[in-house]
Amino acid sequence: MNLEGKHTPTSLKRNRHDVPKTVVGLSVAALSLALACGGSTLDPKLDKALWIANGTNVVEYIPAQLAKGAPSEAPHLVNNSSVFGAPQGVTFDAQGNLWVIDGGTLGAGGTANPALYEFTAAQLAGLHANNSPMPSVALNSASFTFPQQAVFDPHGNLWVSDNGSNAVFVFTPEQLMAPNSNVTPYISITSSPAFMGPLGITFDAAGDLWVANNASTTLFEFEAKALPSTPGSVTLAPNVTLSDDGNGSIQAPWALVFDSVGDLWSSNANAPNTVVKFAKADLGTSGSPVPAVTLGPTTVGGNSTLAAPNGIAFDNLGDLASISSASPFGVAVFGHEQLVSGGAIAPDAFVAGTVTTLDAPAGCNYGPVVN
Numbered sequence: 001m002n003l004e005g006k007h008t009p010t011s012l013k014r015n016r017h018d019v020p021k022t023v024v025g026l027s028v029a030a031l032s033l034a035l036a037c038g039g040s041t042l043d044p045k046l047d048k049a050l051w052i053a054n055g056t057n058v059v060e061y062i063p064a065q066l067a068k069g070a071p072s073e074a075p076h077l078v079n080n081s082s083v084f085g086a087p088q089g090v091t092f093d094a095q096g097n098l099w100v101i102d103g104g105t106l107g108a109g110g111t112a113n114p115a116l117y118e119f120t121a122a123q124l125a126g127l128h129a130n131n132s133p134m135p136s137v138a139l140n141s142a143s144f145t146f147p148q149q150a151v152f153d154p155h156g157n158l159w160v161s162d163n164g165s166n167a168v169f170v171f172t173p174e175q176l177m178a179p180n181s182n183v184t185p186y187i188s189i190t191s192s193p194a195f196m197g198p199l200g201i202t203f204d205a206a207g208d209l210w211v212a213n214n215a216s217t218t219l220f221e222f223e224a225k226a227l228p229s230t231p232g233s234v235t236l237a238p239n240v241t242l243s244d245d246g247n248g249s250i251q252a253p254w255a256l257v258f259d260s261v262g263d264l265w266s267s268n269a270n271a272p273n274t275v276v277k278f279a280k281a282d283l284g285t286s287g288s289p290v291p292a293v294t295l296g297p298t299t300v301g302g303n304s305t306l307a308a309p310n311g312i313a314f315d316n317l318g319d320l321a322s323i324s325s326a327s328p329f330g331v332a333v334f335g336h337e338q339l340v341s342g343g344a345i346a347p348d349a350f351v352a353g354t355v356t357t358l359d360a361p362a363g364c365n366y367g368p369v370v371n
Contacts, residue, residue: 050365051092051364051366052364054360061125066333076371078127085102085115087362089127089148089363092365094154096368098119101116114146115140138181140182141185141308149201157171161200163197163199168198187231191235193238193241196215197213197214198243199213199254200214200257200267202257208221214252218243221238240284240285252270254311255363266278273304275294275306276291282308287337293341294343296345307326310363311361319363328352330350
């Protein structure tokens with residue numbers, strides 16, 4: 001994709017004349033800056049607090065709560081917006097606004113539609129006074145079945161994996177600025193072979209798109225040059241397919257994130273309940289590489305540290321947070337020095353149990369600290 005256009009500053013966001021009307025493309029150079037923290041495009045100095053999509057709300061844990069040896073406690077802030085059905089993922093745009101990917105409750109017999117919700121940086125700063133804000137943007141789409149994860153490219157296009165539709169949808173900055181809208185994705189992407197419950201989604205430094213097939217044992221990579229830039233629907237063939245190595249290296253993969261040197265980390269939400277690293281050197285061709293590092297579950301205080309791990313994200317220091325989506329519902333933070341060899345090791349910090357108020361946590365991302 002060729003890069004043309006810009007992401008609109010917050011102060012101009014509501015001025016339609018300043019927003020591009022076509023998808024802004026993806027440049028290799030721009031993406032080389034990017035997305036080591038699960039899709040965040042924030043300045044690393046601001047990328048400190050951990051935000052978690054948590055059942056029916058979104059919570060913030062500040063750095064002190066996840067420091068080595070920190071006791072388990074309730075989140076620092078909670079967004080209990082009444083619009084939420086089933087938040088699945090969170091990401092931040094370049095201005096520090098929070099986007100919540102909500103799967104809705106229609107599949108469970110409820111009435112909440114799947115949607116994307118934006119909460120501005122100003123709204124986040126006001127959560128102490130009002131923890132039930134209405135989103136500044138509520139984007140619905142008839143294309144949604146069960147959206148799960150999303151990532152911004154460096155020019156403000158939002159790429160959304162939809163687990164139920166077996167598709168990836170792309171929304172332009174213009175589409176994301178309408179306060180309330182029901183829109184058709186600018187681009188709809190399917191795959192051949194087909195996506196099987198696409199979930200984790202991220203870009204590598206070359207601008208290639210990576211997608212985890214949660215309902216299978218594969219990860220797909222699509223080359224940057226093959227990604228569409230014009231509106232419509234397209235079916236792409238993955239350039240690289242990574243498969244399970246026979247020892248549980250890829251099992252119901254949930255989240256994908258690149259570290260600062262280009263190695264790919266993936267969480268396995270099914271047994272063996274691990275978080276694995278695939279070395280950059282093994283990502284260029286299809287195959288079943290053996291993970292360079294495997295983080296396995298152990299027990300801390302009687303609780304498993306990796307219980308159906310879902311969301312994973314890196315902070316600005318290179319420490320890795322992993323969310324347990326099964327009891328005891330918690331957050332394990334592995335220090336960067338622990339990520340060299342892996343193993344069934346106790347994380348530097350482990351915040352878990354009912355005191356945390358975590359309940360079916362899913363996706364996570366690092367973003368601005370709101371004190």
